Amino acid sequence: MSDRVIRSGNDAGNANIGSANCAYCSVGGLVGRSATEIMLDVYSVSGELKPSGSANDGSLGFAKLYAKLFNKAWDDTKTLEFQVEGIVAYLNRKGCTVKRIGGPKPSELLRKPVLAKAANDLDEGALFLVLTGDEDVDGWGITTLAHWTIGQKQNGKAVFYDYQLKISDDSVRKYITGRCGKTFTETGMTDYPVIAWGKELDDDDGRGMLLVVSK
Secondary structure, eight states, X not given: OGGGTXXXXXXXXXXXXXXXXHHHHHHHHHHTOOHHHHHHHHHHHHTOOOOOSSSOOSTTHHHHHHHHHTTOOOOGGGHHHHHHHHHHHHHHHTTOEEEEESOSSTTTOEEHHHHHHHHHTSOTTOEEEEEEEEOSSTTSOXXXXXXXXXXXXXXXXXXXXXXXXXXXXXXXXXXXXXXXXXXXXXXXOBSSOBOGGGOBOOTTTEEEEEEEEEO
């Protein structure tokens, strides 16, 4: 799997989906498939209607998958927890082993320095998914800016890739660039964890967790 970390991208043809597909972009980097392929696969398994980009931007796909696979009643207050479980279940179905470091619940989330250290302490070549966001009120968990990226321990340090920034559709790129007021690199590669659109995770409010993935 270690050679697949560069094989993904944001190929959404709709700006709403392209703004909300970070989890698909990141999982795609692990299994060597595009974000749209992952999204359609997830919705096919869950039996949910394919996202249209208007009322449904696809952001709940992994959460819906978890509810379907494990017969869980839907709970709007636990969408992030359901999403994490859905990603783990999806990767397990693809033959991957997933180790959690931290978790999505408020008591499990890691502060930025702890998150970065955990990533840098991984074995050389280790691949991982990163969930980040802001905990605006202590004890509430991630309340804003939830975002997924992929990372790998390379040459002794953790490197983070944001494949949501690797936008292939010109109209989607124009929309997102205009909204954010900046252009993006092809991989969004950094040596620190980020939230959406390449912004560094906040030192004070930033929280996160890791899913270390192997096959």
